[in-house]
Amino acid sequence: MGAIAGEELSKWEKMNGVSGCEEKILVLLRLRPLNEKEISANESADWECINDTTILYRNTLREGSTFPSAYTFDRVFRGDCETRQVYEEGAREIALSVVGGINSSIFAYGQTSSGKTYTMVGITEFAVADIFDYAKRHEERAFALKFSAIEIYNEIVRDLLSTDNTPLRLRDDPERGPVLEKLTEETLQDWGHFQELLSFCEAQRQVGETYLNEKSSRSHQIIRLTIESSAREFLGKGNSTTLSASVNFVDLAGSERASQVSSAGVRLKEGCHINRSLLTLSTVIRKLSKGRQGHINYRDSKLTRILQPCLGGNARTAIICTLSPARSHVEQTRNTLLFACCAKEVTTKAQVNVVMSDKALVKQLQKELARLEGELKTPATSNTDYVALLRKKDQQIEKMDKEIRELTKQRDLAESRIEDLLRMVGKEQISKKEGEDLWEEDCSVSESSSICGPNISIREFNNPHYSGGDSGSNQDEEDLDEYCKEVQCVELEESSRDNSELLDPSLNDNGDLALTVSGGENGTSHEMSTHLNEDHHDEQSLHAMSGNMSNYKNLKLTRSRSCSEHHMTASPETGEMERTPFNGVEKGFPGRPDGLWRKFNPLNLDGSTRFSRNDSQSSIGSPSVDDLRGNSLRSSGDEDITSIHTFVAGMKEMVKLEYEKQLVDAQGQETDRKLRNVKDVGVDPMQEAPGTPLDWSLQFKRQQKEIIELWQSCYVPLTHRTYFFLLFRGEQTDSIYMEVELRRLCFLKETFFDENQSEKDSQTITLTSSVRALRREKEMLMKLMRKRLSEEERKRLFNEWGIGLNSKRRRMQLADRLWCNTDMNHVMQSAAIVARLVRFSEQGRAPQGDVWT
Numbered sequence: 001m002g003a004i005a006g007e008e009l010s011k012w013e014k015m016n017g018v019s020g021c022e023e024k025i026l027v028l029l030r031l032r033p034l035n036e037k038e039i040s041a042n043e044s045a046d047w048e049c050i051n052d053t054t055i056l057y058r059n060t061l062r063e064g065s066t067f068p069s070a071y072t073f074d075r076v077f078r079g080d081c082e083t084r085q086v087y088e089e090g091a092r093e094i095a096l097s098v099v100g101g102i103n104s105s106i107f108a109y110g111q112t113s114s115g116k117t118y119t120m121v122g123i124t125e126f127a128v129a130d131i132f133d134y135a136k137r138h139e140e141r142a143f144a145l146k147f148s149a150i151e152i153y154n155e156i157v158r159d160l161l162s163t164d165n166t167p168l169r170l171r172d173d174p175e176r177g178p179v180l181e182k183l184t185e186e187t188l189q190d191w192g193h194f195q196e197l198l199s200f201c202e203a204q205r206q207v208g209e210t211y212l213n214e215k216s217s218r219s220h221q222i223i224r225l226t227i228e229s230s231a232r233e234f235l236g237k238g239n240s241t242t243l244s245a246s247v248n249f250v251d252l253a254g255s256e257r258a259s260q261v262s263s264a265g266v267r268l269k270e271g272c273h274i275n276r277s278l279l280t281l282s283t284v285i286r287k288l289s290k291g292r293q294g295h296i297n298y299r300d301s302k303l304t305r306i307l308q309p310c311l312g313g314n315a316r317t318a319i320i321c322t323l324s325p326a327r328s329h330v331e332q333t334r335n336t337l338l339f340a341c342c343a344k345e346v347t348t349k350a351q352v353n354v355v356m357s358d359k360a361l362v363k364q365l366q367k368e369l370a371r372l373e374g375e376l377k378t379p380a381t382s383n384t385d386y387v388a389l390l391r392k393k394d395q396q397i398e399k400m401d402k403e404i405r406e407l408t409k410q411r412d413l414a415e416s417r418i419e420d421l422l423r424m425v426g427k428e429q430i431s432k433k434e435g436e437d438l439w440e441e442d443c444s445v446s447e448s449s450s451i452c453g454p455n456i457s458i459r460e461f462n463n464p465h466y467s468g469g470d471s472g473s474n475q476d477e478e479d480l481d482e483y484c485k486e487v488q489c490v491e492l493e494e495s496s497r498d499n500s501e502l503l504d505p506s507l508n509d510n511g512d513l514a515l516t517v518s519g520g521e522n523g524t525s526h527e528m529s530t531h532l533n534e535d536h537h538d539e540q541s542l543h544a545m546s547g548n549m550s551n552y553k554n555l556k557l558t559r560s561r562s563c564s565e566h567h568m569t570a571s572p573e574t575g576e577m578e579r580t581p582f583n584g585v586e587k588g589f590p591g592r593p594d595g596l597w598r599k600f601n602p603l604n605l606d607g608s609t610r611f612s613r614n615d616s617q618s619s620i621g622s623p624s625v626d627d628l629r630g631n632s633l634r635s636s637g638d639e640d641i642t643s644i645h646t647f648v649a650g651m652k653e654m655v656k657l658e659y660e661k662q663l664v665d666a667q668g669q670e671t672d673r674k675l676r677n678v679k680d681v682g683v684d685p686m687q688e689a690p691g692t693p694l695d696w697s698l699q700f701k702r703q704q705k706e707i708i709e710l711w712q713s714c715y716v717p718l719t720h721r722t723y724f725f726l727l728f729r730g731e732q733t734d735s736i737y738m739e740v741e742l743r744r745l746c747f748l749k750e751t752f753f754d755e756n757q758s759e760k761d762s763q764t765i766t767l768t769s770s771v772r773a774l775r776r777e778k779e780m781l782m783k784l785m786r787k788r789l790s791e792e793e794r795k796r797l798f799n800e801w802g803i804g805l806n807s808k809r810r811r812m813q814l815a816d817r818l819w820c821n822t823d824m825n826h827v828m829q830s831a832a833i834v835a836r837l838v839r840f841s842e843q844g845r846a847p848q849g850d851v852w853t
């Protein structure tokens with residue numbers, strides 16, 4: 001059942017005038033006359049209905065009672081009033097609501113023998129008669145009247161239309177409320193049928209004799225009449241609506257005092273149940289009269305549970321309180337009046353109940369849908385607020401989108417940094433291969449055949465720049481082009497960044513030779529490139545290949561693509577190295593940091609120099625750096641050496657600045673790392689930077705030693721060792737790079753010993769390939785000894801390194817002895833020689849005197 005809708009609803013609402021509205025329970029009072037027993041007992045009638053709404057207690061003064069003497073209700077009926085009058089002037093309207101689809105209930109409440117049954121029998125008959133009459137007068141509608149009756153006797157519900165005394169089960173239906181299972185429901189045929197059923201119920205009901213009433217009702221009786229009606233014109237068409245409602249005629253058992261009724265045994269037990277359930281009813285009414293706040297104890301008795309919809313629910317309700325006027329019952333009468341007073345404050349909210357056919361329901365829903373669509377198309381004034389609200393929300397969403405984009409950008413930047421670091425650790429294998437190829441080109445010079453051993457396979461490359469000044473033929477140029485494309489391709493893919501070699505000569509597509517310096521911050525690389533086309537001589541080729549910075553107009557030092565925002569370039573005007581700062585605004589190259597020069601031990605070739613470090617932490621005892629400085633200034637190669645220093649200083653300065661930047665960014669990166677749960681590779685300066693300078697100094701020495709040993713065991717190119725050794729000399733900012741190098745070398749070593757991997761992956765760097773590359777590098781250095789060192793210098797070196805001046809292949813012997821052990825003095829001497837040979841230099845940037853002092 002549901003609320004009726006549309007025209008039919010309006011019609012019935014008009015008719016009833018109450019649908020959906022709250023209304024108070026109608027409270028009627030019926031005062032019966034003194035009965036024979038009371039008269040014979042010489043009882044006086046202390047109660048009098050002084051008008052249609054007020055009843056007065058006449059004995060107030062005599063008793064000195066504190067109770068009110070007058071009570072007002074919707075309607076009061078004197079003892080001489082007929083039940084018909086009570087019905088017609090009181091209960092009728094409520095009872096007949098049922099024909100309009102509204103539930104209704106008529107109660108009779110009062111003490112025993114006050115006339116409840118007397119009243120309700122009449123009310124029920126008059127109401128049903130009126131309903132029959134109504135149905136008869138409204139032939140346009142088809143009516144169905146269903147009759148059922150129960151009694152609640154000692155808290156047991158019985159079906160009064162059944163001879164079976166089996167108690168009825170009471171359950172709660174979410175839609176229908178309390179439902180009695182298996183309750184007999186008879187469809188009334190006619191008046192006679194109704195009378196039969198009433199008689200049957202009367203016969204079934206528990207009635208007993210008490211002192212006050214010969215035929216006292218010992219149970220609560222509820223006669224229910226359900227009326228269903230449908231418009232005949234829609235019957236059978238599938239779109240009819242059915243009104244369905246029930247009217248309850250409730251004849252309660254009477255409250256009684258055991259002393260008054262002199263009951264005992266069964267009657268006493270009945271009386272206890274009756275009083276208890278009536279007490280519950282009174283409590284429910286009292287609570288409802290104060291509003292619906294709090295718990296209403298409907299479930300405390302079967303009576304209140306079954307009558308719950310009638311008490312403050314979807315029903316119109318009238319309570320007829322019956323009274324005895326006798327003085328002996330004054331206390332019970334006052335209780336009844338008190339109940340009545342509470343009841344008149346209770347409200348119910350009845351509405352028309354309708355059952356719709358499926359077709360009608362669909363139609364109704366379609367109509368509702370159309371209405372809602374119409375509202376959407378033409379928004380009402382009240383919808384303006386929603387439109388504004390939506391617009392505001394859209395703006396918020398847009399703003400949040402912007403923020404998300406910005407945060408995504410920041411995250412990508414942080415990821416890029418992490419990837420740079422990871423790349424340093426993970427990409428060296430491929431780049432190693434590239435390095436190998438590049439060194440093969442170095443060996444393609446005219447002397448290569450005499451240098452390279454028969455067991456070393458070297459790819460011949462007829463590059464005119466490497467062929468002793470022989471101008472390139474067309475074929476040569478094609479080869480060069482091919483080579484350049486190859487290098488460019490590799491670079492574009494960023495797959496061959498050689499982190500295993502700090503100094504990685506390669507050619508770019510413009511014919512420039514790029515000197516890639518790896519090991520910078522974040523695993524980035526630095527490229528120095530010079531145009532080879534200027535000079536085809538071997539000397540210049542090698543010059544460029546070794547990082548000669550003599551031609552500043554064609555030389556540039558750049559960061560790899562991933563860090564292209566910071567790059568070093570040679571100024572076209574001054575030829576000086578310039579570093580583009582992080583913000584993109586170029587400024588002059590910062591020059592050499594003092595600390596670097598004080599630490600650096602240059603190569604001294606005048607034979608008077610011993611190699612040492614002036615680092616106070618160094619355990620190597622040798623001539624001081626200051627000694628060397630003076631000598632190195634006098635050396636024939638001082639320009640080259642100082643140029644190396646300058647370059648290294650520039651690199652270190654750049655590293656330092658980047659490191660500072662990392663410190664600033666560290667917080668953001670840390671947050672990002674946590675969010676994405678990126679496994680830290682241990683290169684976070686915030687985490688890895690050692691605590692105190694002293695701690696770091698000790699750690700640096702330890703790491704440096706480990707690195708040198710690993711260089712040795714991994715056959716790392718000497719130029720790489722030299723550059724790294726010179727670049728990172730123990731400053732706090734070196735820690736990150738030391739850590740990365742250490743891990744990289746550990747990884748490399750593991751790879752060398754993993755034979756399976758070497759066999760499986762042809763791209764993986766192997767021990768053999770490293771040895772071969774190292775061999776070719778030494779051959780290249782050997783050649784450079786002749787180019788870069790004077791004969792005197794060479795002789796001096798041969799003497800110092802214990803190479804007989806008459807022995808064969810002296811330069812190769814020297815090359816073989818460079819970086820051949822891990823003794824720090826040896827390492828420093830080796831580094832100085834290699835640095836001199838490969839000219840980590842830049843002419844015109846010789847260090848100032850004050851730097852050396």
Ligand SMILES: Nc1ncnc2c1ncn2[C@@H]1O[C@H](COP(=O)(O)OP(=O)(O)OP(=O)(O)O)[C@@H](O)[C@H]1O
Pocket residue numbers: 031032033035079110111112113114115116117118119213215216217218252253254255322
């Ligand atoms: N208004 C009245 N006019 C004349 N007689 C009445 C009236 N009300 C009740 N009586 C008579 O009083 C007696 C008791 O009435 P009734 O059985 O209806 O009381 P009751 O309240 O139903 O009692 P119980 O609660 O014990 O069932 C009956 O004999 C009945 O005929």
